[in-house]
Amino acid sequence: MHTPSTEPRFSLYYDYKIYQPWLASQHPEQERKQAVIVGAGPSGMVTALELARYGVSCVVLTAEQQVSHGSRALAFTRRSMEILQQAGVAGRMTQAGLPWRFGNSYYRGQRVFRMEAPYDANDRFYPLINVQQQYMEEFLHDACQANPLIEFRWGNKVVQVEQKDGYVEMEVDTPEGTYLLETQWLVAADGGRSTIRSALGLKMEGTSYEGRFVIADIKIDLPLPTERLAFFAPEWNPGNTILMHREPHGIWRIDYQLPEGEDPEEALRPESIKARIDAQLAMIGHAGKTWEMDWSSVYSARTLTLPDYVCGNVLFAGDAAHLLPIFGVRGANTGFQDGQSLGWHLAFVIKGLASRRLLDNYSTERVTAAREIIDEAGKSTRFMTPPSRGFRLLRDAVLSLSLTQEFVRPLYHWRTSRPHEYTHSTLNSQGDDNALFQTGPAHGAPPQNVLLGDDNYLLDHLGGGFELLYFTQNETVPEDLMAVVQEVRARGVPLNVVGIGTGQVIAGADHTLDDTAGAIRTCYGVNASGAAYLLRPDQHICARWINLDAMRLQAALNAALPQ
Incomplete structure (x- = not known):
């Protein structure tokens, strides 16, 4: 029996709401659904809203009874905001967020590179905006709840998946036990540890890097602008990298790389985190500044993707389809693009407006996009967390030369996430101009x-x-x-x-x-x-x-x- 936590998660700035679980005993017998989406993250809810835009009903299943813990996805691109405008939540994101367009890289106390993202009068949205993921999920959930074609089921965990002849059968566990649910199409948007991907025995391709980072969200008053700050090989963390972002509500995120071989559990001990954050604050001129811990986690950089996002009547999106490093704000931003693309492709197939070949196009386009991102993100990842002695020698040479040589400084550029161009799509006209x-x-x-x-x-x-x-x-x-x-x-x-x-x-x-x-x-x-x-x-x-x-x-x- 699935028993999700009903204790509101701790936060210094966000008021967590507990949603009531959906229980089969309180509803009539289940009919086969047009589409079921497993996962209530960015890609899952955008897919649901896109399906509804074209008149297709769906059910969204999520194992938890509250939105996600911690800031997680934080920086959202202009294209993501344009997608969220279509979903009806860009206004709330703008009101809640901190827009920005500059990134700074530091080495030995000197700023060695400043990135400036393009922005002009034709842009409704800034190149980037910082909003904690809890708010983004809340806004999308409210939009889903307001749409009669979307049914949300909190506290429903998929434990078994079986493909049948033209549909999918799932066993779903809830606080009162399990029930069976059938759907014509199943969208797996259930994250990096996708239960559905594992149940179908599917393997990702790519690279997992050894470098690990601690994310620490702290409440602190710092007189610094909303700009990305990157510090390379500081004295307190030699050879490693530290990132800082301002968040709404007086929160700052500090991401710092762990020394090779350090145990992640040890790294998350309060005394370990405190020593490192205090060292970082001292390095930027704010020694002894009072701060409070809100949330922390550990992550490693991975550049992985499924080779095909269509498996029978199961479709993959977001982290269930690919795992991308956060350098360059790629995770949720790529998930938005997945959801927007999958929504219309699937809706048109369900409504009989196109053949199943359209779903093959979704897979081809989005796999190609993931591979392009992996190629770009891999370069950033190898610079931020060199995976071998050779890469570290090259990176350290760039760091050293950048103190005096202008020509190497663009190598610090972190290749910000951008929308993929479907240049070779089969949907493009061959007889136009x-x-x-x-x-x-x-x-x-x-x-x-x-x-x-x-x-x-x-x-x-x-x-x-x-x-x-x-x-x-x-x-x-x-x-x-x-x-x-x-x-x-x-x-x-x-x-x-x-x-x-x-x-x-x-x-x-x-x-x-x-x-x-x-x-x-x-x-x-x-x-x-x-x-x-x-x-x-x-x-x-x-x-x-x-x-x-x-x-x-x-x-x-x-x-x-x-x-």
């Missing part, structure tokens, strides 16, 4: 936001299906294009037409955006009337044209929805 554009987002790229007026941005007007951005100086969308749009809509495919003109209302468009100043045309590399972009439901570009005609629009939609 992608190669003829000089600027603008190309095949597979995420959209570029554009400021249209006071607190009014292009992405505020997108979301909920395919988007056809049609640029015209005329007062109507051509009839032959509208005929294709109407035929696709008649099949149940959500397709919105956004007319981008110079002040007049464009007949046939669902929305008209005034681009008299040319801001959208400039960002999207459009010079003539009749140009267009086709965006997938996850907003990535799948086609663009200098001059769109009905035949090529139909071909692009056929490519994006394999039958």
Whole structure:
């Protein structure tokens, strides 16, 4: 019998709520579900909200009865905030968080590198924002609870999984015992120690690094800006690395690398943590400063992924699909992208708008994204935690040279997480004008936001299906294009037409955006009337044209929805 803790977790700044468990005895007999999501973290809840956006119901199972403990995922990227805007929680994240865009690296008391993330008027969100994971989970849970298509089951732990002919059967344990639950599709978003991945005997590929870090969240008043601070090989922790981040509510996170061979349990003893935090505070000029411990944990850097995120009727997302090092804020941010992608892919298959081949595309795209991240994160990880004597010699040489030589300092760059571009996706149109554009987002790229007026941005007007951005100086969308749009809509495919003109209302468009100043045309590399972009439901570009005609629009939609 599963007995999750009903004692609110300790926190100096967050008020933990205990949710009542879902018990089978209090509900009618279970019918087979369209989709069940196991895991109530970032990827699981974003998947649920995306499924619901397209009219697909789902059940979310989570073994606990409260949100996660500690800050965990902390820094969220601009693209993650754009995804969370679609989920309806970006406003609350912005109110709760601390935005930032600078990162600093120090060696022997000298700042040897300063990273500046790009930011301009077209960006609704800062490059990064710090919000503790408990708040992010609370906001997403509230959005799920408000949606009638999402059923949340706290205190429900999956203990057994069996694939049947076209569906999945699960044994779920609760505080009153077990029950059976059947689903057409099972989404495994149950974290790095995925029970479902283990039950199916699936193995990840990649590298686990030996370096271990302690995360310590402390309450302290430090007169420092919200910027990432990295300290290399300080005297109190020779050869190792320390990271610092400001969090909301007067909390600071300090991540420090442990000496090789140190036992993690010993490292988490209060006296050990206190000695090291005091040493770090002394090093930055705040010796003797009073602080309180909120939460601590130990982690190691891993760069691992499943080779395929589809196994029968089980789909993987987030840490259940891949394990990525935190250097470069990759974990939850990659999980958001997984959830956004999986949500529309799965919804379209469930609704019969595309064949199962669409799920193969989800796997191919997201595995490729994970491998790209692993390649970049591996470089950062090898610099932060050299895995061998050779790598350490190279790293130490960079540290030494950086004190006087400008040319080596960019090697400190931590390669911040960025959205993957599905450049080679099979959903991209092969007969469009992608190669003829000089600027603008190309095949597979995420959209570029554009400021249209006071607190009014292009992405505020997108979301909920395919988007056809049609640029015209005329007062109507051509009839032959509208005929294709109407035929696709008649099949149940959500397709919105956004007319981008110079002040007049464009007949046939669902929305008209005034681009008299040319801001959208400039960002999207459009010079003539009749140009267009086709965006997938996850907003990535799948086609663009200098001059769109009905035949090529139909071909692009056929490519994006394999039958």
